[in-house]
Amino acid sequence: MAEALSLPTDFSFNQSNLESYLACKRQFQLRYVRKLVWPAQTTSDTKRFEADRQAGIRFHLLIHQYFLGVKLERLLEVAQNDPDERVNSWFDGFLAQFHEGLTGHCLPEFTLVASVAGHALTAKYDLLRWTGEEVVIYDWKTSFLPVPLDREKIKVRLNARMQSKVLPLVAWLTRWPDGEQNLERKITLSYWEARDPGNPIFLPYDAQSAVLDGQVIQNLIREITTTPLEQFFQTNDERKCLHCTYRSYCQRGIRAGDYNEVDTEGMPFTEDLWTQAESELLSEEL
């Protein structure tokens, strides 16, 4: 009988590993089961990619510190002295939108875990704000390509992302400290783009979304955990290999794809190019 996938006992599903499985089953197996670290460029323009990624990380850190209560004067000083002037302008845009504007409990860089299909499903939030009536999930984005103008198209693309399913579903399944379940509580996922600070995208979430997403994720988890090991095939879509670090391992080419051509069908957010999982793999290795 074919051997099924054996995940570590502490394995938790999340938006990154589910997205990876959907993109390429082999990538999921190499990255999350074998934990293979394969040093390769993510894009051909490493310098620009790294500068964008680091700027995004520093910006997220500033916002985290803001919600932790670090003095605003100090944060402004840090932003103004950042080596990348975009960080200061992103932080100005953030303050114009959010300074003293959020009510309720604000939980920055917060993690929640729910149980789906007998497995842990983890959601990491940039900011989770909850009140008696609503839960709002904020996701800060720093895109490196021009922000598309067609907002309806953006919404459709964002809605299709695993992130837009995992984050609200886990919040939906959570029992909040006031003991209330979310049946009556309104949940909204808000994507806030630093380069377009006045136009956040709001994706409302309700019981019907939770049922549909719950089913999709349950089915995916069941499929992953029952697929025989030898059936974690390479993707047929070789465009996905262009920005995958296992390219040479899989004999799908040596040269990394162009930075400007990353996932042009999706929303090109810099921080998504280097997933949490890859960072964890590397830090384990070092």
Ligand code: SF4
């Ligand atoms: S290089 Fe291509 S086939 Fe290999 S793991 Fe990456 S996406 Fe999959």
